[in-house]
Amino acid sequence: MxxxxxxxxxxxxxxxxxxxxxxxxxxxxxxxxxxxxxxxxxxxxxxxxSREDLNDLMVDAVFGERPLPSPGPDGWRAKLELSAREEWALYLDHPWMSHLVAVTTRPPMAPNLLAYTDWRMRAVDGHGLGFATMVQVAIMTGTYVQSAAIPLAYETQTARASGHTRQQWARARQAAIHRTLDAAELPMVSGFGMEAFQASEPANIFEFGLHRMLDGIAVLLEQD
Missing domain, CATH: 1.10.10.60 (Homeodomain-like)
Incomplete structure (x- = not known):
């Protein structure tokens, strides 16, 4: 012992x-x-x-693996994109972590996690936003990445338990897929092919949503 x-x-x-x-x-x-x-x-x-303390410490340890650089790249957009990609990389390495940090109003008390929020606020500081709005931009960025990582976590867990990839699952479920498409009038969904299947992979959804979110922040900053 x-x-x-x-x-x-x-x-x-x-x-x-x-x-x-x-x-x-x-x-x-x-x-x-x-x-x-x-x-x-x-x-x-x-x-x-307690277990809550342990969760905090686990999240802090993982976020400590990828501290954000100082000062980082030039421009708010490059900074927010870098922070999102660094956080996404943490979920690739530790998919389970999204279960501890995603979709919660009571985030872990983890200094290394909160450092991401602080860094993101500094990225948009000086652009005419109020403090509360800067908080919202920072939290929205983290919430987006965390939410996008939840399907990644479930896919990793399911693939580990079943031994089948998502592609293998789709092939095995072809009969059920066809029955579902035939049972309803779904003119758009029925055109779902390999290109759309690949586009719906968690990593590709992350990429698409990240750029659309940054586009929206750009509109906000232009208004101010």
């Missing part, structure tokens, strides 16, 4: 992230972490007070 001297918070957090990377965030528990570390479950609570 691990001795008191060998346990510390960074080790516990690294182990939690490794478990989530391997089995998904639902598999992370104090019991599983203790098992990996050959430690007593209660000994972990000396370093991590």
């Amino acid at each position: 691990a001795s008191e001297g060998t346990l510390d918070r960074p080790l516990i957090v690294r182990t939690a992230v490794e478990l989530a990377d391997r089995d998904g965030v639902a598999a992370v528990s104090m019991r599983h972490i203790a098992g990996r570390l050959d430690a007593g479950v209660m000994s972990l609570y000396r370093y991590v007070g």
Whole structure:
């Protein structure tokens, strides 16, 4: 069993992230972490007070892998795009993380995550926006990336559990697809072919939506 001297918070957090990377965030528990570390479950609570604290620490550790540069590229658009791509890369490496940060009004208390929000606000500072609007731009950017990453997380989880890619799933479901299309009048959806299938991949949806969001922010800044 691990001795008191060998346990510390960074080790516990690294182990939690490794478990989530391997089995998904639902598999992370104090019991599983203790098992990996050959430690007593209660000994972990000396370093991590609760599961919510652990979630905060996991998110902070992952965002710490990709700190945003200072000062970054020139121009607000290049800055926001860079921040979005860096955050997207984190979800590619750790798909489970979107389950902890996406679509919530109670974000993790993770300094490295909040640094992304602060960096995005500074990217649009000096363009005539009020403070609250800068907050909204920063949060909207993060919310967009996080929401786009949720299908990526589910696809990764489903592919791991089933052993089938999305393309293999689509081929196996051809009969059901044809029945669905034949059962309703869907003149647009019925034209859904390989090009559209590829366009609907999570990465391509992310790319499309990112540029449309930045276009919308450009209109906002032009108005001001």
